[in-house]
Amino acid sequence: MSSLKPYDAVLLLSFGGPEAPDEVMPFLENVTRGKGIPRERLAEVAEHYLHFGGRSPINDENRQLLANLREQLAAAGAGDTPVLWGNRNWAPFTTDVLREAHEAGARRVLTVVTSAYPSYSGCRQYREDLADALITLSHEGRSLRVDKVRQYFDQDGFLQPVADSITEGLRSLPAGARIAFVTHSIPDTMENASGPEGNAYTQTHLAACEAVAARLGVETVPEWDLVYCSRSGPPSQPWLEPDIGDHLKQIKQAGATGVVVVPIGFVSDHMEVVFDLDTEAEEIARELELPFVRAATSGRAVEFAGSLAQLVLERAAAERGENPERPSKAGPGAWHDVCPANCCTNTRNPDRPAACGVDWVLPIDRTAEAQAGARQPEASR
Numbered sequence: 349m350s351s352l353k354p355y356d357a358v359l360l361l362s363f364g365g366p367e368a369p370d371e372v373m374p375f376l377e378n379v380t381r382g383k384g385i386p387r388e389r390l391a392e393v394a395e396h397y398l399h400f401g402g403r404s405p406i407n408d409e410n411r412q413l414l415a416n417l418r419e420q421l422a423a424a425g426a427g428d429t430p431v432l433w434g435n436r437n438w439a440p441f442t443t444d445v446l447r448e449a450h451e452a453g454a455r456r457v458l459t460v461v462t463s464a465y466p467s468y469s470g471c472r473q474y475r476e477d478l479a480d481a482l483i484t485l486s487h488e489g490r491s492l493r494v495d496k497v498r499q500y501f502d503q504d505g506f507l508q509p510v511a512d513s514i515t516e517g518l519r520s521l522p523a524g525a526r527i528a529f530v531t532h533s534i535p536d537t538m539e540n541a542s543g544p545e546g547n548a549y550t551q552t553h554l555a556a557c558e559a560v561a562a563r564l565g566v567e568t569v570p571e572w573d574l575v576y577c578s579r580s581g582p583p584s585q586p587w588l589e590p591d592i593g594d595h596l597k598q599i600k601q602a603g604a605t606g607v608v609v610v611p612i613g614f615v616s617d618h619m620e621v622v623f624d625l626d627t628e629a630e631e632i633a634r635e636l637e638l639p640f641v642r643a644a645t646s647g648r649a650v651e652f653a654g655s656l657a658q659l660v661l662e663r664a665a666a667e668r669g670e671n672p673e674r675p676s677k678a679g680p681g682a683w684h685d686v687c688p689a690n691c692c693t694n695t696r697n698p699d700r701p702a703a704c705g706v707d708w709v710l711p712i713d714r715t716a717e718a719q720a721g722a723r724q725p726e727a728s729r
């Protein structure tokens with residue numbers, strides 16, 4: 349018997365990315381459908397992918413994470429539960445993976461998303477994808493129940509590899525170097541709607557930055573800031589600032605002797621990291637003659653997969669009615685397992701169904717309920 353009971357499968361759910369030049373535009377169209385992203389921005393981002401031969405690094409990062417997660421779950425005695433991989437924007441697509449899981453007999457699936465923080469992009473949008481998949485599958489007569497592990501910006505395996513990498517990076521820089529924690533910029537409206545009470549995106553990032561800074565193996569913790577990359581959307585729409593490029597100019601002017609750029613917002617070295625930081629920001633630092641080191645993401649670290657495996661075990665125990673410990677090493681305490689109705693609201697389309705929340709009901713069930721309700725008076729006649 350598996351220790352992951354009541355779950356029959358674990359799903360690693362990610363963003364997806366193209367792996368050949370002719371996949372770049374169709375991928376970008378999937379990502380930006382209905383988002384109001386300007387055409388020029390799309391062409392510009394396509395260039396980033398083509399610069400790397402049309403192949404995003406994200407899938408290989410996820411293949412490694414998948415292998416590590418399988419290993420860590422097996423080491424914890426849950427090796428007989430299948431661990432699957434699916435994506436929002438590119439193959440293998442979530443719906444196809446869940447269909448196969450159902451065909452193989454799975455009825456309850458626990459999801460781990462490759463995003464550590466709460467926001468519409470990093471949490472609810474994945475829940476909407478799951479809802480879409482469950483609705484499609486229900487029309488095929490396949491009924492599945494899907495849960496999602498809590499956000500993990502506060503876990504040892506996410507924080508410690510980053511701290512270790514910064515400590516090492518600082519060794520190669522002169523005294524007076526600074527740390528620039530970087531995450532994906534999002535529209536102010538998305539920031540204001542993140543978490544159940546708003547502003548959870550920046551709050552949880554700041555909590556993670558503080559926790560990482562406290563773990564550095566240095567005598568004096570350098571000055572640090574949280575800054576942003578990968579802004580898109582029309583220029584008229586406010587997004588979180590400052591951008592990493594502007595920030596580098598600013599700290600150079602303020603006398604910084606070097607910088608460790610830390611992609612704290614990201615789980616792996618995907619395109620935002622290898623292009624926006626390693627290519628674009630590095631070039632700005634070079635022009636500024638500002639010594640530049642890029643710290644690692646946690647995604648390939650064994651400890652990271654170990655923490656995710658612990659969250660999987662924790663959630664399975666909770667679903668069995670046990671009372672597992674809920675460790676949290678950053679911020680005010682463990683993030684919720686089940687999202688409240690108002691969590692990370694979709695500001696464009698607030699009524700769009702999202703799975704893994706208190707208010708999730710498969711629309712087909714709702715239809716069945718309504719029909720049952722409508723039939724009742726007839727039956728009692």
Ligand SMILES: CC1=C(CCC(=O)O)c2cc3nc(cc4[nH]c(cc5[nH]c(cc1n2)c(C)c5CCC(=O)O)c(CCC(=O)O)c4C)C(CCC(=O)O)=C3C
Nearest residue numbers: 363365379383393404405406463469470532534580618619
């Ligand atoms: C918060 C956040 C994360 C971190 C959390 C998480 O990891 O989920 C993230 C990750 C990622 N974002 C990625 C790629 C893209 N994001 C885009 C667009 C957008 N991202 C947004 C936010 C985020 N994005 C937003 C608010 C938009 C505007 C459109 C919208 O409102 O949704 C676009 C469209 C072009 C552009 O405008 O840049 C692309 C191509 C990839 C894959 C990289 C690869 O292929 O290696 C990854 C991991």
Ligand SMILES: [Fe+2]
Nearest residue numbers: 469532578620
């Ligand atoms: Fe993105």
